[in-house]
Amino acid sequence: MVVEQKVELRHLKSRVTAAESLVDALEKENTAMEARMTAAESLAEELQMENDAQATELAVAQLELSSLQIRLTVSEERVEELEKQQEVQATELAVAQQELSTLELRLTVSEGLIMELEQQQEGQEMDIQELQNTNIVRKLAFSASLLTSGQGNTEKEDAPLLYKNVFTNIGNHYNLDTGYFTAPARGVYYFRFTGHLAHSDISMIMKMFMNEDLIVTSGHHNYGSNYADVSNGVVLQLEVGDVVSVQLRGKVWDDHYHRTTFSGFLLFSL
Template sequence: MRRAAAFLVLLLCLYWTRAQGESGGVTGNDITQAEVQSEILGVKATSDQTNVTPDIWAELKELRDMAIKHSVELSNSKSKMEKLEQENTAIQARLTASESKNAVLETRMNASENEMVKLKIENAVLKARMNTSENVMEELKKENTDLQSRVTSFEDKSTVLEARMTANENEVEELKRQNADRPKVAFSLSLTDDGQVGPFNTDITLKFSRVISNFGQAYSPTTGHFTAPVRGVYYFSLNTLDFRKNVWSGFCLYHNEKRLLYNDNYNDEHGYTRLSSSLVLQLEKGDVVYMVLPANYSLYDNTNNGTTFKGFLLFPL
């Protein structure tokens, strides 16, 4: 009985040792199944010699079977453990590779985030510049619109001015044409350089001998007559200056045979008088106008041209 108990204790120790080998202690290669069987057979032989009871042998057989089963399970566990270790190594390698890739991706992500921040800043600057450009563009559009309005107004004014200029030019051309077609008639005369003229017993036609101007040659110094070259409206005037004392001075203006104007004056002791007359006449072509010195009247003139007769065509009819 003592040997059987000792053998049972030995089996338990072997079982514990096998378990320790699986966890890093004694390995399954140190104690094999054959050794266990040898021990059991040795115990069996010894038991035969010592007459061990059949119950104990049955228990030992059961213990043997359990030991074999546990040995197989331990062997399978070892294979699984090795397989798991290989898988773990592979997983660790993959994890290391993933961590490396993750580190690279994280670096690239950080670089991308920095680039994104930079792009956001640049985008904000561009937006600000764009807003400024849009504001400037709107201002330029407004200025352009104002300029276009001013240009349009200027063009309208220019068109009006051009039309007025054209009208004025046409009017000037018409006036030039009319002026070219209209005869140039104007004269300015002085009576004489010799001093006193008259008195005479009868009326005489005054002949203004000093011709200052005679455009159109309508006045004749020989006859003293102005002959209208065209039908129209004419202006005439006569002025005298006399400083003689106690004399009568006077004149008349005739249109053809009709006296239209008479003017005279007596020079008293002061001896200084003026006579002045003018009128506008409508004359037909060929009508004559002349000045007459009445009987017993006299006039005076010298180089100072104090007594003058003048006239000109206002406009033809």
Template structure:
């Protein structure tokens, strides 16, 4: 597609050059033969050439804009962002006496490298609409309360109270949000709550739905 657009632009530039050259030759001829005066046929020919020149100029501009648009679309298509990570470990995370950012160290997928397994934070590489999903597993005798944040703004949560009747609990949530370049997304464990993992039961995932 890019090669075709380039060829058309080149042909139009060549045609425009030829048309301008022909007009100049006609002007030179009339200056030499008619002392600068133009007969009606010559005027008509020059008008036709002028109209053709304007059309070619417009076509060149449109093709150049089209080529730029195609290149922008190709660049957007090349932006792929997918990640999925698990909390890992061999048991409980929490409870803590303060809200704590969860660090999902077991990376399953990280196309685009936007998720940092050292901090637990996803940083948007491009502006767009993103989809995030999170799940947890935990013991039933503890409070379960995790939340997804965009920068410092709460976006979604999943909660379950403690119970003496449940051996274990599972929960999760999902959200679609708009992010600017550099926006941070991460999970927080509420104070006095806990989650549990050993075989990728507690996960955090996300991907780019549409670049803007």
């Protein structure tokens, strides 16, 4: 029995040693598990902190997103309002453009009418002026003698006579300073001159000129006669600005009887 107990004791010791070894192993494993648990807890704590931070960031992001959504909604409403206003303005602009086109058309018509009226007015003014000029021209006549006073001979050598004693000068187209009559209008005119020869021993030749052209002549050669009278007349078609004058070669007499004259008047306009 003692041997058996010894054997059993050895077995028990072996089993205790094995159990102690197992306990040591379990303790080591437990230590390792505790270390892992501590690490896991630390990691969990870190993860929790990160989660909290992310939750905070998420909350902030959600707030910003909400703010952006509100702003987006406001912007969309504003855009919609602006689009409506733009549509209204486009409609008003189209109406305004149509009204402007209508006004431009009316303005063009009015300007054309005004231009036409102005042209008509200018034509009427020209007609009135022409009628006035025609009326003035119709009232055209002149007549003058050589001397204003006294008596005596005037001697010239192919030079215009200056008729100083003006009886009539309607229209003032005869110039007593030059002896020229200037035609104010195109028309047919009648001219006449007279001359008296007295107290002279030389001849008298009177010539009527239109511009530089000799038209008619009348004269008398003195062959011992103390007195002689000459005259001539002509109907001329004149243009505006044509001049008519009487030139003398020799001597011509005039006195208070006004024997030497130059006259003319308009027959009719052309």
